[in-house]
Amino acid sequence: MERARARQPRKVVAQSHELEAHPQAVRVTVWLCATRPDSVWKLSPPRDTLGLALRGEEGALRHVALTVNGVRHELELEPRELLAYVLRERLGLTGTNIGCDTSSCGACTVLVNGESVKSCTMLGVQADGLEITTIEGLARDGELHPVQQAFHEHHALQCGYCTPGMVLAAVSLIEAGAATDEQAIRLGLEGNLCRCTGYHNIVKAVAAAAGVS
Template identity: 65%
Template sequence: MHISVNVDGVTYADEVEPRLLLVHYLRERLGKTGTVVGCDTGNCGACTVHLDGHSIKSCSLFAVQANGREITTIEGLARDGKLHPVQQAFHSNHALQCGFCTPGMIMQAIDLLADEPDPDDETVRKGLEGNLCRCTGYQNIVRAVQDAAQRMKPGAGPEIEQRTPHAVGGE
């Protein structure tokens, strides 16, 4: 099947097998290896990307289902050589150990902050519950998301687009 997708600001047109998962298309065809293959069942969240501005688990979507849509991967977040505020907050707050879950956590955190720009600990933990980390115990991740919320407030730096909350949190 023929698809056309915009990934990280670049339009790609390809022929794909109908059963090709989006995560494999991104990694194998486009070289977007920051999108990690974790569980292949949608349980761990390592493969989280944004589809039309909302987080999805790319192992649970066929590439053909993304036809005509806009995808943002972890590689597409930095602008003009500067990390996205969430990436910078994860770095500054040591919110990673092995780093395997980090791209998915960051993508989900951005989606969470678009819906809830000033989350408390419980809101962060609930908003990230579909993304698993086997190393950290989550405290630094929660701290990083809250730090990112402060970095993203108007006047704190480059403006980040806010959007209307959606009903499907992280799925």
């Protein structure tokens, strides 16, 4: 009971008053919900959080067309394949790191039609017709994106494993206009875990990139 109680405030924040104060958090929440309607689970019932354990006739390949970092891909996917694994294993985009199997850590965050999504909460088949940006696609003409540059300037990464997801979550937060002050940044990034930095320099970097003090 105690564990559940302790975790709860964070989730409540993300789903109640933060809905209005932090539109970015809403989008993440909506996407989380959108990946788990009944229609999806009919394709792949939730026996396993990774969606890996199920085979059989539901597993027939499906044709999916998606655009990743500006390149159109046509893929034959098993319905159970998570977007995170499609990016890593089918497309070789290993910048999208996987850090957990419960959609908790946010390391695999990508942009889907410009909004941040944990790519382990979405099936590859759901990306049909959508535009995905991964960390590999964020720099322009070889120049780091301002958020990437700010992470470098402010020493906002150490081991770098959470960094791609953290950067993309921050990009989305800033573009949504939700990185308005330190507290908003902290709440807006609560879905992305870092074990190295204590978040201090991440928050500084995001504030600098967002132009807030």
